[in-house]
Amino acid sequence: MNAFVAKAPTGLSLALRFALRELRGGFKGFYIFIACIALGVAAIAGVTSISRGLTEGISAEGQSILGGDISFSIVHRETGEDESDWLQTLGDVSSVATMRAMARRPETGDQALVEMKAVDGAYPLYGEMALEGGGTLTDALSQKDGLWGAIADLSLLARLGLEPGDTLAIGRATVRISDVIANEPDKLAGGMELGPRLMISQSAIPETGLIQPGSLVRWRYRVKLPGTASEEAVKGVIAEAEETFPDAGWRVRSRANAAPGLQRNINRFAQFLTLVGLTALVVGGVGVANAIRAFLDTKREVIASFKCLGATGGFAFQVYLIQMLSLAAIGIGIGLLVGAILPFAxxxxxxxxxxxxxxxxxxxxxxxxGLLYGILTALAFALWPLGRAHDVPPTALFRDMVSGKARSLPRKRYLVATAVTVLALAGIAILLAYDKRIALIYIGASASAFVLLVLVARLIMAIAKRLPTVRSTELRLAIANIHRPGALTPSVVLSLGLGLSLLVALALIDGNLRRELTATIAQEAPSFFFVDIQSHERDAFETLLSSETDNANLRSVPMLRGRLTSLKGIPTSEIDAPPNVAWILRGDRGITYEAEQPENAELTSGDWWPADYSGKPLVSFEDEAARELGLTIGDEITVNVLGRDITAEIANTRKVEWRSLAINFVLVFSPNTFAGAPHAHLMTLGWDEDVSTDQELDILRSVSGTFPTVTAVRVKDAIAQVNDLVAQLAWAIRGASSITLIASILVLAGALAAGNRSRIYDAVILKTLGATRGRLILAYALEYAILGIVTAIFALVAGGIAAWFVITQVMGGSFVMLPVTAMTAALIALVLTVGFGLIGTWKVLGEKPAPVLRNL
Incomplete structure (x- = not known):
C-alpha cells in the first residue's frame, strides 16, 4: 500500500485523462451551464462587434458624412477675407449654411419648423446627393420664373400637404418645391434636428432675410484636399489652421471624427449593453456554481475512491477543474460563434x-x-465549489452523503483565487468602459445586489427555521423545504433577484423620464421659444405677443453663441473633463448678458455685479459645472464670440433648474462684455394655466405672418419628439436587458432541475406515507410562491434604489415609485418561480416508488 501511495496519481496529464474519460458519459446536468456561458459571451461579443462595425462604418464614410476631409464650423459669421483665401489654397472648398426657420404654406397658413440648409454650387464634395425625381441638385435649386427652387424631406411635404411644384414661404421669400430628398450624404454631421430638412441655394439667402447680424446661423466650410491625403496631412492642416488663425473661433473636425455625437452615443449604448451582458454572465455564473455543486454531489463516491487509493485533494480538484473548463469552452465557443454572426445579421x-x-x-x-469574460466568469463561480472538496477526508465525504451538513470553506488558495478572478472581471469591465464612473457605479451596484441577495436568502432560511409550527400540513412542508439542508432558496433568490432588479430599475427609469417629459416639464416649460428676434424688432414683437395673448408670461434676453477656448489659462482641448460636463467644452454654447440678477438664478457663491458695472468682464458660471471643472470665484475663462477671444473673471456661481426649460445659460456675462456686438434676442411665451392647442397655433400663425424671419419652436412638439426617441431607446434597452432575465430563467430552471433528485426521494416517501399528489403540489406551489414574492420585494427595493440614484443623482430629476411596475415585477417572479417549480414537480411526482425505495 505504501508503494502505491508513493506513486499516487497527481500529474496534470493523468488528471486530464481522468477528466476526459468521465466526459464520455455526455453533458447531462451541464446543459444549463453551457447555455448560461454561451448567452453571456454571445451578448458581449455580439454587442462589441456591432459597435465596432458601426464605428468602422462611420470611419469608412467619414468623408461623405463630414462633407470633406476637413470641416471648419463658425457660428454667426462667415469667414473673413484672409480666412477664405487661406482655405482656397488647401483644395476644393464648399460652404454650407444651416439654421432653423419657419416654413409656411401661403394658401392655408399651415407652417412647420424646418432645418434649413443653404448650399453652394460645389456641394457635395463627397458622397451622392440623390433626389426622388432623379434630377440634379443644381437644376432643382436654380431660379425659374422668378422663384428659387428648394428640395425637402418627404415628412415636410406630408406635414404641410405639399407636392413637388407647390410653393412654400421661407422668411420673406417664396420658393418652389422642386423635388424630394432621397439621400443627403452629410446629414449626420448636423447633429440633433428638431424639424425636417429644407434645402435651398445660397444665392436665395438674401431674399429670405433670415440672416441678419447676430442671427443663429452656422457656416460650415468643407475642404477636399488634393489627391489621397493621408491622416498626417489632415492633422498638419488642422495644426496650421490653429497656428495661423488662433482667434478664428471655428470648430475644426476631420474625416476621422465626422460624427462625434453619434460615435459617443454608440459608445455609451455599447457600454451599457456590455454591462448588461456581463450581468447576464454573472447571473449565469450562479447557474455554473449550481451545476458544479450538483455534479460534485453525484461524484462524492468517485472522489472518495480517489482519496482512498491515495489521490490528493489537488488531483481531484484538477480533474473537475479540467472538466469545468472543457464545458465552459463549449459554451464560450457557441457564444463566440453567435457573437461573430450577430454583426452580419x-x-x-x-x-x-x-x-x-x-x-x-x-x-x-x-x-x-467575450472569450476573456467567459473564462473569468466560469472561473469566478467554479473555483469556490471545486475547492471545497480539496481537504475533506473520505470519511467526511461519505458521511456528508448521509447527513447533508454544509461543508467547510475551501482552502485559502481557492478563496484568494476566487477573489482575484472577481476583481479582474470587474477591473476589465471598468478599464474598458467609455464612461468609467458609470461602469464603476454599475459594477458596485451589481456586486452589492449579489451580496445582499445571498444575505436575503440566508435570512429567509433563518426566519423560516424559527417560525412557529403551523397547522396546515402543506404550508408546514413548504416552510421546511425553504430552510432544510440543500434547499433551493439561495439558487432561486440569486437567479431571479439580479435579473428582476435590473429590469425593475430600467422600467422605473423609463417611467420617470416619461413622467418628467409629459407631466413635470410640459407643465413648467413655456409654450414657445422665439429665436432670432432682431434688436430693432424686439419691442414690436413683444407688443404683438402682448396684444394676442392674455395673462401670458413673456421673458426676453439677448443671445449669442460662443465657444469656450480656455479655463484658467489652459486650452479646453487639453482638459479631460468629466463626462457629465464635457459637453460644455464641445462646440459652441448659448451665452447671454444680464445687468440684474435673473429671478430664476439662485447664487451659490459670490455676488452679482452692479447694474452699471463697467470694469473687467465678469461671468456667472453654472454651479455644478464649475465644481466639476474645478473652477472657483476669481478664476478666468476665455470664450470666443464672433471670432474674438474674450477673457472674463468668474464673479459668482449659480444653481440652474434645467428641467423647467425656462431661459437658462451656463454662462451669463456682465453687459459691458459685449458692448456693441451684434446679436439677436431669445424670447419665451408661457401661461400659468393650460391653453388650447388652437390658441397656440393661432399665435404661431400671427407671429409667423407678421415676423417671418423669427423662428418659433413649439415646446410641446419638441417634447413629443424627444418622448418618441426615449420610447424607442427604452424598447431597445428593455429588449437587450431581457438577456439577463433569460439567463435568470435558465439558472432557475437549472436550480430546480438540480433539486429534483432530493425531491424525488421526498415525494416517494411522502406518497408512501399517504400524501396525495394534490397536497404535494400545493406544498411545492406555496414554497415557490413564498420565494417568488420575497424575490420580487427585493427586486422592487433594489431596482427602486438604483432607479432613484440614476434619476436624482445622475440626471438631476425627481423620482416617484410606479405601482404598475411593482405589480409587474411581482407577477413575473411568481409566474417564473411557481411555473417552473410546478413543471419540475409534476415530473417528480410521476416517479415510480419501487425503484427509488430500492436505492434508499
Missing part, C-alpha cells in the same frame, strides 16, 4: 434603418473580449 436586418452602413466583419479583438 444586424447589418442585414437594420439595413436602411441605421444612419450609416454597418461594416459587418469578424472582429478578433471584440471576440477575444
Amino acid at each position: 444586424a447589418g442585414a436586418a437594420l439595413s436602411g434603418v441605421l444612419p450609416v452602413d454597418l461594416a459587418a466583419a469578424i472582429y478578433p479583438q471584440e471576440l477575444g473580449l
Whole structure:
C-alpha cells in the first residue's frame, strides 16, 4: 500500500485523462451551464462587434458624412477675407449654411419648423446627393420664373400637404418645391434636428432675410484636399489652421471624427449593453456554481475512491477543474460563434434603418473580449465549489452523503483565487468602459445586489427555521423545504433577484423620464421659444405677443453663441473633463448678458455685479459645472464670440433648474462684455394655466405672418419628439436587458432541475406515507410562491434604489415609485418561480416508488 501511495496519481496529464474519460458519459446536468456561458459571451461579443462595425462604418464614410476631409464650423459669421483665401489654397472648398426657420404654406397658413440648409454650387464634395425625381441638385435649386427652387424631406411635404411644384414661404421669400430628398450624404454631421430638412441655394439667402447680424446661423466650410491625403496631412492642416488663425473661433473636425455625437452615443449604448451582458454572465455564473455543486454531489463516491487509493485533494480538484473548463469552452465557443454572426445579421436586418452602413466583419479583438469574460466568469463561480472538496477526508465525504451538513470553506488558495478572478472581471469591465464612473457605479451596484441577495436568502432560511409550527400540513412542508439542508432558496433568490432588479430599475427609469417629459416639464416649460428676434424688432414683437395673448408670461434676453477656448489659462482641448460636463467644452454654447440678477438664478457663491458695472468682464458660471471643472470665484475663462477671444473673471456661481426649460445659460456675462456686438434676442411665451392647442397655433400663425424671419419652436412638439426617441431607446434597452432575465430563467430552471433528485426521494416517501399528489403540489406551489414574492420585494427595493440614484443623482430629476411596475415585477417572479417549480414537480411526482425505495 505504501508503494502505491508513493506513486499516487497527481500529474496534470493523468488528471486530464481522468477528466476526459468521465466526459464520455455526455453533458447531462451541464446543459444549463453551457447555455448560461454561451448567452453571456454571445451578448458581449455580439454587442462589441456591432459597435465596432458601426464605428468602422462611420470611419469608412467619414468623408461623405463630414462633407470633406476637413470641416471648419463658425457660428454667426462667415469667414473673413484672409480666412477664405487661406482655405482656397488647401483644395476644393464648399460652404454650407444651416439654421432653423419657419416654413409656411401661403394658401392655408399651415407652417412647420424646418432645418434649413443653404448650399453652394460645389456641394457635395463627397458622397451622392440623390433626389426622388432623379434630377440634379443644381437644376432643382436654380431660379425659374422668378422663384428659387428648394428640395425637402418627404415628412415636410406630408406635414404641410405639399407636392413637388407647390410653393412654400421661407422668411420673406417664396420658393418652389422642386423635388424630394432621397439621400443627403452629410446629414449626420448636423447633429440633433428638431424639424425636417429644407434645402435651398445660397444665392436665395438674401431674399429670405433670415440672416441678419447676430442671427443663429452656422457656416460650415468643407475642404477636399488634393489627391489621397493621408491622416498626417489632415492633422498638419488642422495644426496650421490653429497656428495661423488662433482667434478664428471655428470648430475644426476631420474625416476621422465626422460624427462625434453619434460615435459617443454608440459608445455609451455599447457600454451599457456590455454591462448588461456581463450581468447576464454573472447571473449565469450562479447557474455554473449550481451545476458544479450538483455534479460534485453525484461524484462524492468517485472522489472518495480517489482519496482512498491515495489521490490528493489537488488531483481531484484538477480533474473537475479540467472538466469545468472543457464545458465552459463549449459554451464560450457557441457564444463566440453567435457573437461573430450577430454583426452580419444586424447589418442585414437594420439595413436602411441605421444612419450609416454597418461594416459587418469578424472582429478578433471584440471576440477575444467575450472569450476573456467567459473564462473569468466560469472561473469566478467554479473555483469556490471545486475547492471545497480539496481537504475533506473520505470519511467526511461519505458521511456528508448521509447527513447533508454544509461543508467547510475551501482552502485559502481557492478563496484568494476566487477573489482575484472577481476583481479582474470587474477591473476589465471598468478599464474598458467609455464612461468609467458609470461602469464603476454599475459594477458596485451589481456586486452589492449579489451580496445582499445571498444575505436575503440566508435570512429567509433563518426566519423560516424559527417560525412557529403551523397547522396546515402543506404550508408546514413548504416552510421546511425553504430552510432544510440543500434547499433551493439561495439558487432561486440569486437567479431571479439580479435579473428582476435590473429590469425593475430600467422600467422605473423609463417611467420617470416619461413622467418628467409629459407631466413635470410640459407643465413648467413655456409654450414657445422665439429665436432670432432682431434688436430693432424686439419691442414690436413683444407688443404683438402682448396684444394676442392674455395673462401670458413673456421673458426676453439677448443671445449669442460662443465657444469656450480656455479655463484658467489652459486650452479646453487639453482638459479631460468629466463626462457629465464635457459637453460644455464641445462646440459652441448659448451665452447671454444680464445687468440684474435673473429671478430664476439662485447664487451659490459670490455676488452679482452692479447694474452699471463697467470694469473687467465678469461671468456667472453654472454651479455644478464649475465644481466639476474645478473652477472657483476669481478664476478666468476665455470664450470666443464672433471670432474674438474674450477673457472674463468668474464673479459668482449659480444653481440652474434645467428641467423647467425656462431661459437658462451656463454662462451669463456682465453687459459691458459685449458692448456693441451684434446679436439677436431669445424670447419665451408661457401661461400659468393650460391653453388650447388652437390658441397656440393661432399665435404661431400671427407671429409667423407678421415676423417671418423669427423662428418659433413649439415646446410641446419638441417634447413629443424627444418622448418618441426615449420610447424607442427604452424598447431597445428593455429588449437587450431581457438577456439577463433569460439567463435568470435558465439558472432557475437549472436550480430546480438540480433539486429534483432530493425531491424525488421526498415525494416517494411522502406518497408512501399517504400524501396525495394534490397536497404535494400545493406544498411545492406555496414554497415557490413564498420565494417568488420575497424575490420580487427585493427586486422592487433594489431596482427602486438604483432607479432613484440614476434619476436624482445622475440626471438631476425627481423620482416617484410606479405601482404598475411593482405589480409587474411581482407577477413575473411568481409566474417564473411557481411555473417552473410546478413543471419540475409534476415530473417528480410521476416517479415510480419501487425503484427509488430500492436505492434508499
